[in-house]
Amino acid sequence: MAPPTWTELLEGNRVYAETQHKPAALIGQPGFEIPSVMIFTCIDFRASAEALLGMKGDEAFVVRNPGGRITTGIQSLLFVDTLTGGQALKDIVIIHHFDCGCTHITDDVIKDALKAKSPELGAEIDKMAFGTYSAKNMQQHINNIETDIKFLKDSPLVREELKERVHAYIFDLQSGKLVAVPINN
Numbered sequence: 471m472a473p474p475t476w477t478e479l480l481e482g483n484r485v486y487a488e489t490q491h492k493p494a495a496l497i498g499q500p501g502f503e504i505p506s507v508m509i510f511t512c513i514d515f516r517a518s519a520e521a522l523l524g525m526k527g528d529e530a531f532v533v534r535n536p537g538g539r540i541t542t543g544i545q546s547l548l549f550v551d552t553l554t555g556g557q558a559l560k561d562i563v564i565i566h567h568f569d570c571g572c573t574h575i576t577d578d579v580i581k582d583a584l585k586a587k588s589p590e591l592g593a594e595i596d597k598m599a600f601g602t603y604s605a606k607n608m609q610q611h612i613n614n615i616e617t618d619i620k621f622l623k624d625s626p627l628v629r630e631e632l633k634e635r636v637h638a639y640i641f642d643l644q645s646g647k648l649v650a651v652p653i654n655n
Contacts, residue, residue: 494528504558505530508547509565510618512538517567517641522648530563537572538565539601540618548627556629564618565648566611567641572602608649611640615651 474482495501507530511519519525519532533546540547551559577600584595603614615638623633638651 503528504554506558506560507531507563508533508550508559508561509563510535510538510540510543511565511641512536512567512570512572514567514571516643517565517570519565522565522641522646531559535601537570537601537603537614538567539572540564540622542599542601544622544625544628547632551629551632559632561635561637562622562632564615564636564638564651565641566605566615566639568611568643570605572600573605575602577602608640612651615640619653 495503505528509519509523509530509532511517511532511534513534513536517538519530520527523530531546531550533543535543547559547562577598580600580602581595581598584598585592588595603610603617605611605614619636619638622628622636636653638653639648640651641648
């Protein structure tokens with residue numbers, strides 16, 4: 471069975487709006503609650519944080535980017551923490567996964583392909599980071615998560631309390647389990 475087209479997905483929105491949607495509280499209104507957890511995870515549909523944690527969409531902020539990298543997603547953390555005056559976020563969770571697309575390609579390959587399409591943008595493309603990494607075994611996955619944690623903890627823009635509440639996991643696509651990655655504080 472082929473994945474749905476955009477037209478089919480858009481029809482799903484119509485059905486949702488007519489049968490399931492409940493208006494959400496707006497920022498600052500009674501009933502508006504801000505999640506205390508921010509999860510960094512991959513854009514890969516096989517590693518959906520909502521599915522693998524059995525959570526609803528309003529239970530955590532979920533930041534998706536290639537590889538679930540903090541290095542390319544920190545702006546989301548800084549935005550939410552600033553918007554909420556540093557009062558909402560209590561835990562940061564990093565979830566990488568086995569067989570990630572980021573382990574099958576390199577930033578240089580992506581940049582070369584983009585420069586072939588638009589050579590006039592070469593200088594701008596060279597500044598881009600796509601978060602690719604090498605991980606053929608568990609230790610290499612752990613090393614990449616440690617790189618993300620170090621980046622987070624070294625940032626002067628991230629609150630110290632958040633730096634102490636980082637949790638890291640690798641999602642096993644075959645077993646469906648999260649494997650905890652020890653964090654050295």
